[in-house]
Amino acid sequence: MPLTKEQVLKQYYGYDKFRPLQADIIDWVLYGQDAMVLMPTGGGKSLCFQIPALMMQGLTLVISPLIALMHDQVQALKANGIPAEYLNSSLSGQQQSAIERQVRAGELKLLYISPEKLFTQGYLDWIKSLNISLFAIDESHCVSTWGHDFRPEYTQLHVLKEAFPNVPMIALTATADRVTRKDILSQLGIPEARTFISSFDRPNLSLSVLPGRNRIKIIQNFIADHPRQSGIIYCLSRKNTETVAEALQKAGIKASYYHAGMPAAERARVQDAFIRDDVQVIVATIAFGMGIDKSNVRWVIHYSMPSNVESFYQEIGRAGRDGVKSDTLLFYTYQDVLLRKDMIATSELPEEMKEVQNAKLDRMKQYAEAEICRRRILLSYFNEEVTKDCGNCDVCKNPPMRFDATLYAQKALSAIARTNEKVAMGMLIDILRGSNNKRIIDLWSWQRTQNRRMGRLFTTNAQFGRDGYCL
Numbered sequence: 001m002p003l004t005k006e007q008v009l010k011q012y013y014g015y016d017k018f019r020p021l022q023a024d025i026i027d028w029v030l031y032g033q034d035a036m037v038l039m040p041t042g043g044g045k046s047l048c049f050q051i052p053a054l055m056m057q058g059l060t061l062v063i064s065p066l067i068a069l070m071h072d073q074v075q076a077l078k079a080n081g082i083p084a085e086y087l088n089s090s091l092s093g094q095q096q097s098a099i100e101r102q103v104r105a106g107e108l109k110l111l112y113i114s115p116e117k118l119f120t121q122g123y124l125d126w127i128k129s130l131n132i133s134l135f136a137i138d139e140s141h142c143v144s145t146w147g148h149d150f151r152p153e154y155t156q157l158h159v160l161k162e163a164f165p166n167v168p169m170i171a172l173t174a175t176a177d178r179v180t181r182k183d184i185l186s187q188l189g190i191p192e193a194r195t196f197i198s199s200f201d202r203p204n205l206s207l208s209v210l211p212g213r214n215r216i217k218i219i220q221n222f223i224a225d226h227p228r229q230s231g232i233i234y235c236l237s238r239k240n241t242e243t244v245a246e247a248l249q250k251a252g253i254k255a256s257y258y259h260a261g262m263p264a265a266e267r268a269r270v271q272d273a274f275i276r277d278d279v280q281v282i283v284a285t286i287a288f289g290m291g292i293d294k295s296n297v298r299w300v301i302h303y304s305m306p307s308n309v310e311s312f313y314q315e316i317g318r319a320g321r322d323g324v325k326s327d328t329l330l331f332y333t334y335q336d337v338l339l340r341k342d343m344i345a346t347s348e349l350p351e352e353m354k355e356v357q358n359a360k361l362d363r364m365k366q367y368a369e370a371e372i373c374r375r376r377i378l379l380s381y382f383n384e385e386v387t388k389d390c391g392n393c394d395v396c397k398n399p400p401m402r403f404d405a406t407l408y409a410q411k412a413l414s415a416i417a418r419t420n421e422k423v424a425m426g427m428l429i430d431i432l433r434g435s436n437n438k439r440i441i442d443l444w445s446w447q448r449t450q451n452r453r454m455g456r457l458f459t460t461n462a463q464f465g466r467d468g469y470c471l
């Protein structure tokens, strides 16, 4: 008697029940149909193709873009007693031949392969000679130029469906808005595939944003408020990760840095130490976290703003996978927006992709500058309608106070005009406050003698009513 999907879940993974949608997706795929699966990171996408793979005759081919991710998934499968291997450029010729032999002997249930490998000479023909039960396209947003992580090799994947019209295909992603989703399906040649979308809401994650001043001090206090709790700090540059980690170490915090410029062995050591809770804080570039299955990460801080909402959501999604309350904090400065814009402008991307990236950056900025419930913004980005504020973001907990600032704005504009648009913001503030700053006094002393109002000019309302420069 073949095992039921519930028995497979119990026997190989040790879980008692499916999460919402998992069972429906598995049934649909077993029924031989194409599917698209949208679930947030940590939602449990892998089971949606791994369980059918175990229940079907033949081999499931998993297309996966990242070597690290592939490696981790295959290790986890093997640890659960599931025969799986991967093929990518990191293997020696000998290792590859051994795996190819296993495939031909029908010993494997899952084979992970990078798209680069798939399209190297001869591989596709070899695949065509195999008994394939299912294609799983992991991180399938890489197929679309609308996605945030487009990879040109992914665009050739339509050949799979052409070569195997009767083999079901399942595309998975954590990150696709409506346009991207449609594009993925048409690029893969499965426009009619049924789309399964699980809720992206992670109510256990608190959301907050702070201005990017005194970041180190704030982080130290934050960590002091989260004693012995594991957390990740994402930085933009490798250098940043090192300086931030060092500053935290000096403050007595068990922190390590992690980035792609480090030797592989060192990276593995840092990652293991974090997983074992020997290191409390990892300060990392986005290279960290892919495929890491640590369920008790209690907080994620973004030292700089990510370039799009998809990445941001994926990164904060590494906190609280166990469903326990966890915190997220984003530091936001307009400087980061400018930096990102500059990175896009100077990149080698084609013009239309630069436009997409800029639009995505704007959405990220909207989140950071939001004055309404931040979770609503996030969920609406993933096309989820929300009718209530979440109560677990900084805006909900501390709604912005509103007041009529017309007069202040008029004063500021007037000051700008009267100083011939020549002074920097700090000085302007001093002027508006009527400060006795020496430079102001020196610069405008001629005017004071001419007209003693200068020091007060921008601070008294009565004069403003009469002020010709106001608007």
Ligand code: ADP
Pocket (backbone or CB within 6 Å): 015, 016, 017, 018, 019, 022, 039, 040, 041, 042, 043, 044, 045, 046, 047, 293
């Ligand atoms: P994703 O690929 O969507 O990011 P994974 O497939 O890696 O997520 O699953 C995230 C975690 O949830 C893993 O530890 C996985 O074992 C666990 N998980 C998945 N499905 C279930 C389930 N039905 N019950 C309990 N845990 C599950």
Ligand code: ZN
Pocket (backbone or CB within 6 Å): 372, 373, 374, 375, 376, 389, 390, 391, 392, 393, 394, 395, 396, 397
């Ligand atoms: Zn909220």
